Amino acid sequence: MAENTENTENQDIHVQDTRPLKPLPLERAILPLQNTTLFPETVVPLAVGRERSIKATEYALSTEEKLIACVTVKTKDVNGNKAKPSDLYEVGTLVNVKRMMRAEGILQLVVQGTDRFRIVEWTQEEPFLKARVEILPELAVENEEEVEALKRNLQNLIQQALTMLPQVPAEVRMAVMGQNDPIQMSYFLGSVLDLGEETEQKMLEAVTVDELLSLAHAALAKEVEIMEIRSKIASEAQSEMDKSQRDYILRQQMKAIQKELGEDDGERAEADQLRERLEQADLPEHVFKEAERELRRMEQLPQSAPDFHVIRTYLEYVLELPWKKSSEEKLDLKEARKILDEDHYGLDDVKERILEFLAVIKLRPDSKSPIMLLVGPPGVGKTSIGRSVARALGRKFERFSLGGMRDEAELRGHRRTYIGAMPGRIIQGLRRVGVNNPVLMLDEVDKLGNSFRGDPASALLEILDPQQNDTFRDHYLDLPFDLSKVFFIATANDLSPIPAPLRDRMEIISLAGYSDIEKLNIAKQYLVPRQIKENGLEENQLKIIDDAINLITSRYTREAGVRQLERTIGNIARKVALKVATGDVEKVTVTEEEISDYLGGPKFYPESAREGMPTGVATGMAWTQMGGQILFIEATLLPGASGLTLTGQLGDVMKESAMAARSYLWSHADAFGIKQEDIKKNGIHLHVPAGSIPKDGPSAGITMATAMASLFTGRKVRSDVAMTGEITLSGLVFPIGGLKEKVLAAHRAGIKHIIFPKQNESALEDIPEEVHNDLTFTMAERISDVLEIALEEEVTDPIKTYDIPEVDAGSSNDNPNEPLIAKED
Numbered sequence: 104m105a106e107n108t109e110n111t112e113n114q115d116i117h118v119q120d121t122r123p124l125k126p127l128p129l130e131r132a133i134l135p136l137q138n139t140t141l142f143p144e145t146v147v148p149l150a151v152g153r154e155r156s157i158k159a160t161e162y163a164l165s166t167e168e169k170l171i172a173c174v175t176v177k178t179k180d181v182n183g184n185k186a187k188p189s190d191l192y193e194v195g196t197l198v199n200v201k202r203m204m205r206a207e208g209i210l211q212l213v214v215q216g217t218d219r220f221r222i223v224e225w226t227q228e229e230p231f232l233k234a235r236v237e238i239l240p241e242l243a244v245e246n247e248e249e250v251e252a253l254k255r256n257l258q259n260l261i262q263q264a265l266t267m268l269p270q271v272p273a274e275v276r277m278a279v280m281g282q283n284d285p286i287q288m289s290y291f292l293g294s295v296l297d298l299g300e301e302t303e304q305k306m307l308e309a310v311t312v313d314e315l316l317s318l319a320h321a322a323l324a325k326e327v328e329i330m331e332i333r334s335k336i337a338s339e340a341q342s343e344m345d346k347s348q349r350d351y352i353l354r355q356q357m358k359a360i361q362k363e364l365g366e367d368d369g370e371r372a373e374a375d376q377l378r379e380r381l382e383q384a385d386l387p388e389h390v391f392k393e394a395e396r397e398l399r400r401m402e403q404l405p406q407s408a409p410d411f412h413v414i415r416t417y418l419e420y421v422l423e424l425p426w427k428k429s430s431e432e433k434l435d436l437k438e439a440r441k442i443l444d445e446d447h448y449g450l451d452d453v454k455e456r457i458l459e460f461l462a463v464i465k466l467r468p469d470s471k472s473p474i475m476l477l478v479g480p481p482g483v484g485k486t487s488i489g490r491s492v493a494r495a496l497g498r499k500f501e502r503f504s505l506g507g508m509r510d511e512a513e514l515r516g517h518r519r520t521y522i523g524a525m526p527g528r529i530i531q532g533l534r535r536v537g538v539n540n541p542v543l544m545l546d547e548v549d550k551l552g553n554s555f556r557g558d559p560a561s562a563l564l565e566i567l568d569p570q571q572n573d574t575f576r577d578h579y580l581d582l583p584f585d586l587s588k589v590f591f592i593a594t595a596n597d598l599s600p601i602p603a604p605l606r607d608r609m610e611i612i613s614l615a616g617y618s619d620i621e622k623l624n625i626a627k628q629y630l631v632p633r634q635i636k637e638n639g640l641e642e643n644q645l646k647i648i649d650d651a652i653n654l655i656t657s658r659y660t661r662e663a664g665v666r667q668l669e670r671t672i673g674n675i676a677r678k679v680a681l682k683v684a685t686g687d688v689e690k691v692t693v694t695e696e697e698i699s700d701y702l703g704g705p706k707f708y709p710e711s712a713r714e715g716m717p718t719g720v721a722t723g724m725a726w727t728q729m730g731g732q733i734l735f736i737e738a739t740l741l742p743g744a745s746g747l748t749l750t751g752q753l754g755d756v757m758k759e760s761a762m763a764a765r766s767y768l769w770s771h772a773d774a775f776g777i778k779q780e781d782i783k784k785n786g787i788h789l790h791v792p793a794g795s796i797p798k799d800g801p802s803a804g805i806t807m808a809t810a811m812a813s814l815f816t817g818r819k820v821r822s823d824v825a826m827t828g829e830i831t832l833s834g835l836v837f838p839i840g841g842l843k844e845k846v847l848a849a850h851r852a853g854i855k856h857i858i859f860p861k862q863n864e865s866a867l868e869d870i871p872e873e874v875h876n877d878l879t880f881t882m883a884e885r886i887s888d889v890l891e892i893a894l895e896e897e898v899t900d901p902i903k904t905y906d907i908p909e910v911d912a913g914s915s916n917d918n919p920n921e922p923l924i925a926k927e928d
Contacts, residue, residue: 479614482664511557616663726841731848744786754799804830
């Protein structure tokens, strides 16, 4: 062949084998190969298309020996055209070009491996790779018996593989089976099987025949095992296919026999039953058309077809849903009020709101049903109110919990493309009740979760929107269903986790905790009689006196509702039932002194008003999900220190309130008879028990200011006064929330005087009358109003003067807005 290869376009060139007899030159052009390993004595085709590789090939063909050094690229993500010496293995194969053809810029080569080589030194990287190489010696035999055994096992594996590959040409079979040389046999297997780049390279680098055969044997054994598994799977699939064909033929024959006998087959009978039900059902027109279309599809399918059962289940759901069926309502408002009073004690404002809704429904029957959200602590009767509403309306009641729900499909349903698809909880509930206007309670709506499957709270935006839910489309049904007649009642313990768009779609009704008097009446009228009945006692066999119930409420339960109170009464009832059942007693009256015999020692010691509080201690009020409680804020001076030290697990908002209170007192010290020098030369440690409970919120602002004012003026805070309100830097008292719960907690603790923001005046209407009459209320607009009532007149503990050594100006803290961290001298 001529040295100039530029005129070889589209020419079929046969290159004569000119393998040299003299020693090979050391320097060779390197051809990087990707995902391919070449072996000696094997003939393989190569397609060379990269510019760098074409130049290396043309250079090799221009030499006298016409040998190319082929080396595999180590990493798959490295382009052969950009491969560096470090990206290539050290051992490769010299190949002789047997045939070459150029077509469309690609060199089509047929090459034969000659010798293995090792790269000794890289001499060039551009325009193509060149290196000095050394020819590796022939493979040695370490153990002839082991080599012979491995060769025979390899031949057996080859026979097994060929039996599972009937598509292999006969000439290839003969060539493989006629191969007796173990080295050539191994290299041939490496070239025709995809053993993986790492295994093939290890075979090429093997230094002994023993090692080479071991690698080839292990690789072929793995391939044979994979072939056997594939063959088994294919055989099983074919058997299943043959069985299905056999079943189909037999079923068709059975149909023909039944037709001759005049009998209907089961499929036809089932389809006819569904058609009869469809024609009798009172369905909307668009629903009827869709159901009829699905039924026609089902009639054309054999019963063994998977879609047959999917369509049948779908049609059963469509036929059983109450598209037009409604329950007859009772809209007697007097009866409704009577039912609500029978089921619940107190909660007058909640009952009034519910009756207002019922009145609107009575005056305008075609109005959309309301969507209510009952918010309150556990055990105040949210779920039972939903049952009472259903009973008052004469509607059916259905409830399900949303707590922990993380999949949107639980509400909207699954599409029928999924195996085991079913409608969402809303449609399932309507199917169970059988009417389209039930009272549907969505419990624990504040405990919804979300995940990669979707956000259930977002799905509720449509379900609970009166402007959209008349065409609610469940994914399973894929038909619009009218939810506007459903009376939705949602419940929650806390509003904050509920997304704002979802809150906006509901009428929020707050249920505060019960006072001790309300709990006493609830226990006497509802809880004790119910527990007597549930524990098999007669009405006259158990009596719990009022003082005993009050003791249970204050020392054995700590809750805003009555759930734990009922469990505790049930505990007493079970112990009395044991005594009655064993014949020890006939009836029992439980007194205050006997409570510990039934329940053990008190479990709670609620905070009560402290007598003779020292200076720097003020009584505040807090709101929790379990109701209200009082808390004591304690302040003490740190002579010589500066800034504020805050303890008691306070949140950021509460810390900022403490900073605002200190800053206000500092800037208005003269107005309250406080020496600015005292604030400057003394640090303050503010503590809010209990230290293990996290606390946050701005409502303790005036309490903190009062505690600090007491500390610096030496005037004690009145022990019968509790307060709540947010403070600003200008001394204003801003409104807070949860006033009812806080006042009830203060009343339980023995507080007699409540100070609260003027802007919360309307909340006094929610305070029970018996509590309101027992307390004195002061409404404050400025912090001066608070201090005038809260601080005693007499100065009992003036600040002592200490001789404090001067400190550097940089360590002083005379800036009231410095961060709330106490500094040590």
